[in-house]
Every structure is written in structure tokens, then in C-alpha cells.
Amino acid sequence: MSEHALDHHHDDHAHHGPAKGIKRWLFATNHKDIGAMYLWFSFIMFLTGGALAMLIRAELMYPGLQLVDPNFFNQLTTTHGLIMVFGAVMPAFVGLANYMIPLMLGAPDMALPRLNNWSFWLLPAAFSMLIIAIIKSFLGIADAPNFGWTFYAPLSTKFGPASTDFFIFSVHMMGISSIMGAVNVIVTIFNLRAPGMTLMKMPLFVWTWLITAFLLIAVMPVLAGVVTMMLTDRHFGTSFFDAAGGGDPVLFQHVFWFFGHPEVYIMILPAFGIVSAIIPTFARKPLFGYASMVYATASIAFLSFVVWAHHMFTVGLPLAGNLFYMYMTMLIAVPTGVKVFNWVATMWRGAMTFEVPMLFSIAFVILFTIGGFSGLMLAITPVDQQYHDTYFVVAHFHYVLVSGAIFSIIAGVYYWLPKWTGRMYNEFWAKFHFWNSLLSVNLLFFPMHFVGLAGMPRRYSDYALQFADFNWWISIGGFWFGVSQLILLGILIQVCFRKKGAPVSDQVWEGAEGLEWTLPSPAPYHTFSTPPIVK
Amino acid sequence: MQSLPKRCLWAGLGLLAVTSQTALAAWQLDMTPGVTDISQEVFALHRTMLWWCVAIGVVVFGAMFYSMIKHRKSKGQQAAHFHESTTVEIVWTVAPFLILILMAVPATKLLIKMSDTSDSALTVKITGSQWKWHYEYLDYQGNTDISLAYFSVLSTPRDQIERPARASGLFPKGAAQDRYREDGNYPEAGEHYNMEVDKPLVIPTGRKVRFLITSDDVIHAWWVPDFAIKKDAIPGFINELWVNVPADKPGIYRGFCAELCGKDHAFMPVVVEAKTEAEFEQWLADAQEQQKQEELAAASSIDKTFSKDELMAEGEKAYLARCSACHQPNGQGLPPTFPSLVGSPFTVGDVANHIDIVKKGKNAMPGFAAVLTPKEMAAIITYERNAWGNVPADGVDVVQPRDVAN
Amino acid sequence: MATKPTQYYVPDASPWPVITAAALFILFYGAASFIQQESGSGIVQNEGTYGKPMFMIGVLAVLAMMFFWFRDTIKESLAHKNSNQMDVSYRMGMLWFIFSEVMFFGAFFGALFYVRLLVIPWLGGAGEEAMTHELLWPSFQPMWPLEITPSGETTQAMPAWGLPLINTILLVTSSVTLTIAHHALINNERGKLKLNLFLTLVLGFSFLALQIEEYIHAYRDLGLTLGSGIYGSTFFMLTGFHGMHVTIGAIMLTVMFFRILKGHLTPSNHFAFEAAAWYWHFVDVVWIFLFICVYWL
Ligand code: HEA
């Protein structure tokens, strides 16, 4: 608290600690409070989206329609995808950014604290629209969006249910939230670094977030644009996606994927940053190839703008287009490979220990790479025309998203939780959580490669008999993985609310480096009011 | 404490081993090599890619596991301090790049080959619509006057598909509830469950067949894995694709609709029957003849008057085939999107509106003027106006073909 | 006057952001219901009547929140609570926000180019799309502006050299006067500042008036509407969103004008003015692109 004595020349209540009661959260301008809200929000969304996935898996456990009608099934798939992507993964990364970037840069807070609060509170507003829709559908009142998280026209325009318009505005709100969040991150990084913290001294998590924020500002407005076109096509007679008026349904896909592909890197670049923080800590060895990691991240982001049509290899693009997008997509394997190799080189001849954050990070590297491999296979146009819209694609993106993005988030939470709370989580239960997650996630998603190759299309509410056995195992894996995440919920409740767990030192992890570890655990409410000097 | 995770690991691995064994017996694990030259090349390329990935995986994961086993603190390992090497960075940038070029070359060649739709013997126009395929023979060896066209619809009976797990309640909306069986004895699914249709597409073997594919409503995708062809059906545009089934491979090939197209996306399979050239020509002649007969019958039926019973009987059949996907066999529909026809303003109101909506459609309701014969349409409308306790307010409970014909 | 603090300023907890989020929720929820109620699209019909009032309440609430929120920031600025660092943060924030707006327009420009360069030729049978033309749109003639759509709707195009040219001149001039005003602000020439800012406003609002005039002309005389095929769609969406941005920019400048009359904004502390000016220049640049790509070529 001593540094606060310095800034008493302007009188300011906020500097004396958190406000009391609900106002602390509703009116929050403190990056730690807002970060914590983001993280809890995303976890709740993860459970919600996961609960929908459990219903999907229950229906698909056996052939035939047992539990839900096909229309509702499509609503489950759509809402699951939307909630996981926009509600679980993205806000979790924004939460980590909010909490950690100021600590890592030696900044007192985010650059635009009120804007930060607004970015967060837009999310519950946006998602309540989606969740109201799915609840209404449960009750048989109205249909929720049922056109997949990619909402291709004209299924979503001419044929979309009434809730589509609510969905459109919900996407607008998510977009505003993400753009404002990203502006905040960029400005914080450019403007609030402690003296001596040059760009090339920033932790990789900050670097990856800087690039992610740039991607967000570049593509979220495009998403807003495409949903706006949808809205006017639906209600104001425009013909963007209608050939009769000179438009083209494929135009929708171009604009959507111009957003959508960078979007998937938005969901993985911060993960790279987290893992690049954790592996050196537990290998007790500096990150190998820091500079090349930065350049690789930038290359991935750059390439992500010119590969979008690899999602559209079957829409009948001209041959030259297909070839161009194939080559560009394949190129992404190079910088991503550089990252993987650098992580391996960091582990090489280190002195490793395997605490839970490390376990999740190692699992991340391996399983993400497997997902990357299947991505590369998908990039090969002639073969993708076989894979496209089958469970092979579903397997691919769950490997990069669940055992990629989600695992990295979990790793980050275990890694920084002691810093946030000052208490160590229960090691046994955390390991139990890890091993259950690791095994079940593979039982859940690995056989999806097989059913996909054997020909099972995605977004199917029912399937032919030859897919039956594996789907049963996939569902078992799904339930197992779902239940395993409740262990995490238990651990977090213990540490955060029931205040259980051994107190930790400031350093927490033996090999950890960076400004955040110079602070007390838990980090005080206001940190770095006077910037530290970085050598 | 330490050993529990390990025990879990072994249990898990054991479980996986058991599964994969039972699975191997019943299951196809890999992509089908298919029957055409193209599909076999696609398969070969897929395998090449797969093995490259496995090889790279072995190297990368091998290094990781070696390091995890050898370089652990508990073994007294001291951490090294190297953290940079431009040479290595260059090596592991260039090496994958070269591998990628090796992959790109065959892929490019194959793609070019697949895009060439010239010199075909037969041209068929395929139109997807919710949730059926329409096949129209346009051109066979220069003869553009074939005038053969028909719909192809899923033929798996609904009571094989709907097996509700609960008698009532939230989940199985609409008709599925009626099918709930206390004893769980649902009809067995047939061998080609969900992959069978009333009328397959018939093509000749040993000949290049060109498909022109489009859609009436939303985007669908026409896919036959054995031919390794999949193309989106886009409303307002035509995509082209082709297949040449080897002369010695006649048979029935099954596929799917592969683009989310609404409620019954999972229930619009593709079935292609490849016949030898002679058999195909025979079939073509027969099918043309049959279609001509049907058209004659339909034309003459316009002037006939049918009894209510006759219309009801045919109406029920046609209703179940054409309308029940949306409006459900019990007429209750799946509100709010698919309205109930029980006591609806259309089915018990002014008959003109009823005829109109069935012919022309409205929003998500397709128009059936081109799909149904006047007699079928009259039968369906008659059926709808009398079934499920409906009593028409305007007293018109029988509709004759001539009523709908103009 | 106190000197600027060197310390970083973290604002007090503020109620406005969360209420703004709630207000936006009401606004959008109302808007969706309202659209479904009103539009003759027939795709969906919402029988409720709460849409319109809910939407209006949302709009009012958002405006009120903006008022309170900006009032707080203005107060802070006047109280010299903002350090130079804070000032830089605001500037950067504004620039990145404008970048996001550029990308929003990019989506619509992208759609325009895609349609003009690819879709229209394809529908006319170019490239590999011969069959599309032959089987589906046999009588369609590719052209731009698309005066006859594939389904046969007709319209007339908006010529470039009438009102649009005048509008271009108005906007470009307004950018010049605004720059003069900015320099005047920096040099503390208040009279010149007020005059030029006022001129800018006059030019801006004239632009808007003419734009409305143009729309009336399009709807009434040319038969050019939002529903006139893809030409109408791109025309109205691009010029419409531009017009919306001009309106926002003009409101921002109006606020600046009144603040300047009240003596706010000094040569060393006028971020708000700069932000509004940047926004105005951005809107101007978008217009130039519009003039070239939508009206002229
Ligand atoms: C976090 C999210 C994420 C990430 C990181 C990726 C990464 C990649 N994705 Fe994926 N993708 C998705 C999320 C993601 N994807 C989603 C959600 C979809 C489906 C959307 C939908 O339709 O709903 C999708 C779909 C998708 C498709 C469309 C499939 C189809 O619908 O037909 C394609 C096709 O090219 C593709 C390719 C790739 C490639 C090449 C990468 C690359 O970035 C991977 C690079 C990584 C590696 C290659 C591994 C490491 C590298 C080495 C060890 C070096 C050496 C390796 C070699 C030389 C082989 N993805």
C-alpha cells in the first residue's frame, strides 16, 4: 500500500480499495475485477454450451430420433457453437488479458477502464438474447436460431425463424464488446508499458494478444457488416444474397469467412501466448526463439486474411481460386510449426517438473498439433471435397478448440490462480481433473476422425447404421469429459469462494519470470501506480 | 496420491484398446477408396497426407517425450540455458516448406483433373430442395429431347426413425410422441437405414456423366463418397461436377446431403444406381415410357370425378410421403415454424386459399404445383380437410382434380 | 491552473457503462420486435406491439447515458485530471475505433466489388458459369449499374454529376474549413475557430439535406429503392451508412461548437475536438471512395 502515498495530490476514492457490494462489480473500473468477471462469465457460458453439447451427444448416442426433434437438434448445434466460440473462448482470453496484461507490463490498470466495463457488460446483454431464444424453444414457444454457427444465407435469411433478428442484434453487441475490448488492449500495450519495457521485452502473452487485438478490430466489423446485410435482406428487400436481384448466396460465405478464419486464430493466438509463458517456467529454461515466436505469430495473423475460402472448397469457386486458397492455407503450417518446434526446443534439456499447468500445456502442444495436422489435410482442396462437412472437420476443430484453446485457458487458470487468490488449489483434484480430461477428450474427439472419414456428415440429427458404434463411444467420452469439467468447477469454488488452500509465496512457481511474480500474492487491488523500472 | 492418475491412465488405455478392437471388426476407419479413378487418386492423396502427418508427428512428439522422460528435475537434470539459434530456426522453417511443396504438386494436378467437365456423354440437372433431390435428364449423347425428370425422396419409414425415449414432455415435439412404446419395441432399422430412396438416380457406367447442380431454396450439397464428388447446390447458380464409373463397376452407390439445409438435412440421402450402358439405355426408354403414361393418366384424371373414399385413401398416402416431414403424420406440425393443419384457417377455411397455398407455397412452405399431379393434390387437400377431426367451415370436403388444375 | 498530473488516473467506479449495456439491450430487443412487426417482408411476423416503445426507450436511454458518460469525461478533462499519458490513450483509442469503422465499410465495399466484378458476369454466363446463364437466367444481360435484375425488376441508376458532385464539393470543403478551425484552435485564435467550425457545420448539414433530397428523388422519380436488386442494395447501404456517419460526425462537431462557445478546449487540451475532426476526415475519405465506386465508375 505504500506506493499510494505518492499519489495523494489528487483525491480519489477508488484508490482506497474496492467498493462495497454489488456496485463493485456493476460499476467496476478495476482491471482485476473486470478480468475476474470475464473469466467467470466465460466459465458459465462454457458450462451452458457444454450442457447443450451433452444433449447433442445424448441424441447421437444411438441411431434414430430419441430425445429431440431434428429442428431442435439444429438449434442445439447452432447455439452450442455460438456460445462456445463467442461466449466461452473469446471472453476467457479477454479476461486473462484484462487481469494479466497490466501486471505483465507494469501498468496500473487498462488504458480505458470505463470502456472496459462496458465491453464486459455488453456480453451478458448479448448472450441473454441467445439464451432467451433457446429457452423459449425448450418451452415450445418459438424456434431458436437453427442454421449453424456459420448461419449461411439463405437458410438464415429467407428461411430463418423469428429469433434470427434477435440473434443478429446479439452479434452486433458481441461485436461492439470485442472491438472495444481489443481497442483497450492495444492502447494499453502501446501506451502503458513501464519504462524500459520495450516491445521486444514484452512477455509473449502480451505479444500474442496485441496481434489478436489487431485481428479483432479488423474482422469484427466485417461480421457486423454481414449480419447487417442479413437483416436488410430479411426485412428491407435488399438482395445481397439472392441471385434473383443480382446478389449471390456465396457472397455471404465470403464475407462471413473473411471474418471467420481470422476468428479461429483469435481463438488460438492467446493460447500460444499462455503456453509460451508456462513451458519455460516448468522447464526452468528461457523460451527458445523469442523473436521468431513473435514473427511467427505475426505471419499467422497476416496469412489468416488470405485463406478464408478454404471453408468454401465445395461451393464451386473457379479453379484458380481454389488453388490460391489451398497454397495460402498450407503456408500457415510453416509459422505454426516454428512455434511448436520452439516449444519442444524450450523443453529440451530443461529441468522439467510436471505441475498441473505444465501438464495441460504439454497436452495442449500435442493435441493442438494433431488438430493442426488434420487442418493441413483439410487444406488440400481435392481431398477436402471428401472431408468437407463431415465429422472429420468436427474432429479437427474440436482438437484445436477444446484440447487447444480450452486446455490453454485451463492451464492459464491453474498457473495464475495462486497469484490471483494467494492460495494454492488442491493438487490432487487438479491432477485428477487433468487426467480425466486428457483421456476423455480423446475418447470424445478422436473417433470423430473415423466416423468422418467413413462418411458421416456433420449437423446430422440421425445417421446411417454403420456410424452407430463409434457414436456410442464418442457420447460416452463426451459425458465423461463433461463431468470432468465439474471437478474444475469444484476446485475453483474451493479456492475462490470457500477460501481453501495453502497460502503461496510471491514467486509461486520456482522458475516463473516476469513482473507479475514480483507482486504479492494475491496481487493488491491497485498495482504499479508508480511504474516499475524494467532493466 | 501419485498412483491414482496413473491407474486412471492405464484403465483408460485398456478401455481404448478394447474399443478399437471391437470397433475394427464392425467399422470402417478410413476414407473409402471409392470406385472411380478420381476417387482412388483422392484416396491415395489422403493417405499420403496422413502418412506425412504421422511421420512429422512421430519426430515432434518423439522429441517431446524423450525430453519429458530424460530432462526432468526429479532426475537431477540441470537446466541448460540456450535460447536462440538462427540456424535451427531456418532449418525448421525451410524443411516444412519443402514438405508442403511435395504435397502441393499432386494436389494441384488432381484438382485440375477434377475440374474438367468437358466431353460428357450424359448431362443430368440436379436440383436440391427441402428435403429431396430432383433429377432431370438433359442430354444423352447429343439427344436433348429426353424429357425425363423425377424426385428422389428418402424411403426409410418414419417409424424406423422416430424412437422417442419418453412418452411425453419437452423433447419429442409433434408426432414422435405418438410413437412412444412402453416396451421399447420399435421396428428394426433396415440395412440401408437413412440411405435409401424411392427412386435412385440412374447413370451408365463407362461413360462420363456431367451433373449440373442447383437448388430451389437453401444451399444443399450433393455427395457420393464412392465417387469422391461433393458440390454445393446453390440457389440461382449452377455448379458442375462429373463422374465416370468404370464399366466393370455397376452397382448402387449411396451418399448424403452434406450442407445444413434445415430440419431434415439428415434425411435427404443420395442414391445412384450405375448400370451398364445397355441396361441404362433400356432403363431410360422404360422410364420415359412410364413417365409418358403417368402424364396421360394425370391429364385424363382432370376430367374424372373420384369418390371421397378413393381420394382419402390416396390422399393419406401422398400426404405421408410429401407433407408429413413438416406437418407431421398427425397434422400437428412442429409449431411455431411448421403450423398445425388441425383446424387451421386454411384446412377448414375457404378452400381456394387451401388450394392456393399448396400450389404456390409461402415462405418456408414449398409450392407443389410442379411436384404433384392434380389428382394427388386434390387427394391431399381432400384428406387434409377431413382428417384429424377437421370439418371444413365452407362445407367443401371433397376437392376434385379439376378444381386444382387451373 | 494546476499542472497536469504525471500520475496515471484511474476513474472512479462509474454507473454509465453498465447502464449503457442494458440500454443497448433494450434498444436492440425492441428493434428486433419492431422490425418484425412493421416490415412487410412476411418472413416472420411478430404480433406483439411492445417493439416500438421498447426501441424508443432504448434509444433515449442510450442517448442519456452518452450524455452522462461524456459529461464525466469532460469534467475530468476540465479538472485536469488527465495526464498526458491518458490523453495519448484517448487518441489511440479513437484512431483504432476509426480503423474498425473502416473495416465495417470495407465489408460493404467488398460486397460491391464482388458483385460487380464476379457475380454479374457469372449470371451473364461468364467463365465457368455458362450453364447458370443458359438454364436459370437466359434473358439476363450483365450490366452495371444493374438496371434490369435477373428476375426482371427494373430501375434507373443515380447519375454522378448532379447532386453527388455538389455533395463531394461540400464535404471536401468542409474538411478544409475544419482543418483551418483546428489550426486556429492550436494558435488560440478563437474567433477564426468559431467561424470555421460554424462553416463546417453548415456545409455538413447542407450535405445531409442534399442527401435526403437525393433519396427522395431516387424513390420518387427513378424507382430506385432498397429493393431494386443489388444495385439498389449496395447504393443505399453504402450511402446510407455513410450518411449515418456524417450525422454522427455532425453531432460531434455541434457539441464541440457549443463547448467552444462555453470556453472549453484549449490549445494544449483539446482531444475531443481532434477526435471529432479525425472522424469527420474519415467520413470524408469514405465519401470520396463512394463517389468514385458507387456513383462514377
Ligand atoms: C482455434 C481454432 C482453429 C485453428 C488454430 C485452426 C487451424 C487450422 N485449420 Fe481449421 N477450423 C477451425 C478452427 C481452427 N482451425 C474451425 C472452427 C473450423 C470449422 C468451421 C465450421 O465450418 O464450422 C475449421 C475448419 C477448417 C477447414 C475447412 C474444412 C471444411 O469445412 O471443409 C480447413 C481447410 O483448410 C482448416 C484448415 C486449418 C489449417 C491448415 C490450420 C493451421 O493453422 C494448422 C497449423 C498447424 C499445424 C500444421 C501443426 C503444427 C505444425 C508442425 C508440427 C510443422 C510441420 C507440419 C507440416 C509441414 C505438416 N480448418
Ligand code: HEA
Ligand atoms: C470452443 C469451442 C467449442 C467447445 C469447447 C466445444 C465443446 C464440445 N463440443 Fe462442440 N462445437 C463447436 C465448438 C466447441 N465445442 C462448434 C463451433 C461447433 C459447430 C457448430 C455448427 O455446426 O454450427 C461444434 C459442434 C459440435 C458437434 C457437432 C454437432 C453437429 O454437427 O450436429 C458436437 C457433436 O458431438 C459437439 C460436441 C462437443 C462436446 C461433447 C464438447 C465438450 O467439450 C463439452 C464439454 C462439456 C461441458 C463443459 C459440460 C459440463 C457441464 C455439465 C456436465 C452439466 C452442467 C450443467 C449445467 C450448467 C446446468 N460440438
Ligand code: CUA
Ligand atoms: Cu439438403 Cu442438407
Ligand SMILES: [Cu+2]
Ligand atoms: Cu479457416
